[in-house]
Amino acid sequence: MQSRNTVQRQIVLQTVLQMHNHPTADNVYAAVAAEHPSISKATVYRNLSQLALQGEIRRVPVPNGADRFDFNTSEHYHVRCEKCGAVFDVHMPHISNLIEQVEDASGVEVQRYDILFEGICQDCRAKEA
Incomplete structure (x- = not known):
């Protein structure tokens, strides 16, 4: 609809x-x-x-x-800072065959996915230093 x-x-x-x-x-x-x-x-x-x-x-x-x-x-990845909670784009090439690898390993037909890495951003690391 x-x-x-x-x-x-x-x-x-x-x-x-x-x-x-x-x-x-x-x-x-x-x-x-x-x-x-x-x-x-x-x-x-x-x-x-x-x-x-x-x-x-x-x-x-x-x-x-x-x-x-x-x-x-567009297909891209994200990272979230565990300290301040900010979410950033990860500037790296998209892994083109990731879906096929997951489907081959699991037998599941993947419809969508999101990858969110977690860590501590540069600003928060600088504040701690």
């Missing part, structure tokens, strides 16, 4: 496209509400989910934390 492309959905999409820091839904809502105070939090959350389902943005699941949203929908 095709969903309607509403003005609110376009506002949420444009907000995520302008945010290059892998925002949470709350971050997106705060940015949207600053410019459009009449849009509810539920509307922002619903539109984020719909945009991710449609592939216009990418949902980055974060174990034990709030999911993040990414304007970059």
Whole structure:
């Protein structure tokens, strides 16, 4: 079923496209509400989910934390800092045959995947030093 492309959905999409820091839904809502105070939090959350389902943005699941949203929908990996919670893109070549390797090893037909590495970012390591 095709969903309607509403003005609110376009506002949420444009907000995520302008945010290059892998925002949470709350971050997106705060940015949207600053410019459009009449849009509810539920509307922002619903539109984020719909945009991710449609592939216009990418949902980055974060174990034990709030999911993040990414304007970059190409295949790439993420890393999350265990100290400050920031999520970053990993700038490395995509492993092209990873799905085939997993399918061959498990017998499962992979539909989608997300890889999230965890560690301590440069800024947090510098603060500790």
